[in-house]
Amino acid sequence: MIVSHSQLDKFRVCHWVYYVKYVLGLEPDREDDTARRLGTFAHDVYQAVGSGAAPDVHAAALALIDASPWIGEEHEFVSILAVLEARQQLGLIRPEIKDIEKQFMLRLAPEIMVTGYTDGTLPTGDLIEFKTTGQDLGQYFRFALKSLQLPIYALATGRLTITLDVTRRPALRPKSECKTRKAGEPMAEFGDRVKAVVMAEPDKYFQSRRVQLLACDIERARAEVIQTANEIWRCNEAGVWPRSASWATCPRCAYEGLCEVNYSGGEFAPPGYKLEEREGRHGISKNQ
Numbered sequence: 001m002i003v004s005h006s007q008l009d010k011f012r013v014c015h016w017v018y019y020v021k022y023v024l025g026l027e028p029d030r031e032d033d034t035a036r037r038l039g040t041f042a043h044d045v046y047q048a049v050g051s052g053a054a055p056d057v058h059a060a061a062l063a064l065i066d067a068s069p070w071i072g073e074e075h076e077f078v079s080i081l082a083v084l085e086a087r088q089q090l091g092l093i094r095p096e097i098k099d100i101e102k103q104f105m106l107r108l109a110p111e112i113m114v115t116g117y118t119d120g121t122l123p124t125g126d127l128i129e130f131k132t133t134g135q136d137l138g139q140y141f142r143f144a145l146k147s148l149q150l151p152i153y154a155l156a157t158g159r160l161t162i163t164l165d166v167t168r169r170p171a172l173r174p175k176s177e178c179k180t181r182k183a184g185e186p187m188a189e190f191g192d193r194v195k196a197v198v199m200a201e202p203d204k205y206f207q208s209r210r211v212q213l214l215a216c217d218i219e220r221a222r223a224e225v226i227q228t229a230n231e232i233w234r235c236n237e238a239g240v241w242p243r244s245a246s247w248a249t250c251p252r253c254a255y256e257g258l259c260e261v262n263y264s265g266g267e268f269a270p271p272g273y274k275l276e277e278r279e280g281r282h283g284i285s286k287n288q
């Protein structure tokens with residue numbers, strides 16, 4: 001079977017989510033997937049500037065929306081652009097990155113292959129991964145370091161030092177119409193306000209940590225990946241995918257609506273979800 005680190009991590013959080021998302025291929029049907037949209041956009045801008053494809057974040061952002069028009073709300077774009085410009089003004093944009101989006105296929109056992117893409121390599125030889133979050137950065141790092149992503153990348157590339165470069169999105173929206181203000185906040189003013197907030201407390205919005213993995217971390221991750229992949233296989237064979245039912249995960253779960261529903265697949269998605277066209281959607285093959 002072929003798995004990615006996000007599939008393994010999702011399975012570890014809740015087996016039922018893995019089943020619904022990766023076996024049945026259901027995604028929440030919502031246009032407001034702002035977090036993912038903004039994260040991908042920031043990630044692509046960093047890569048464009050780092051690879052030399054664009055001279056600065058502004059040019060990179062314009063080229064990206066030229067190639068694929070922004071489908072979110074205008075204020076989202078204004079806000080993320082202000083964050084990226086603030087970062088550039090603070091001198092925190094990495095100017096040299098190589099091996100952008102390099103794919104790997106890592107065989108960990110005769111029937112288990114792990115696949116993924118590394119974001120890039122710094123001139124020091126470290127791998128670099130760009131992340132965007134709405135969370136407090138201390139909390140973000142606490143959980144990110146428990147993910148299997150970094151040790152898997154280290155195993156696949158032989159590089160034990162990985163820089164995790166995280167940008168936090170500020171939770172700001174344009175001021176709306178009120179008694180003293182006839183119209184809502186103009187977008188240019190909103191962008192300036194976002195930039196000022198971010199630049200006033202850069203540590204709150206931009207942090208990067210150089211994670212040094214040890215041989216014991218790698219060996220533990222190897223064992224965990226094999227064990228997790230085997231558990232996925234056993235759930236698939238038995239047709240039983242236990243729910244996690246945890247106060248820590250359920251309140252924020254995008255699949256909560258399917259938790260109590262007896263949906264077992266088909267050509268039509270239940271209300272509120274859509275079917276993703278994805279290879280392997282209707283099952284897992286151990287011989288892939």
Ligand code: SF4
Nearest residue numbers: 014243245250253259
């Ligand atoms: S609501 Fe909880 S138990 Fe249900 S799918 Fe989500 S994480 Fe799993």
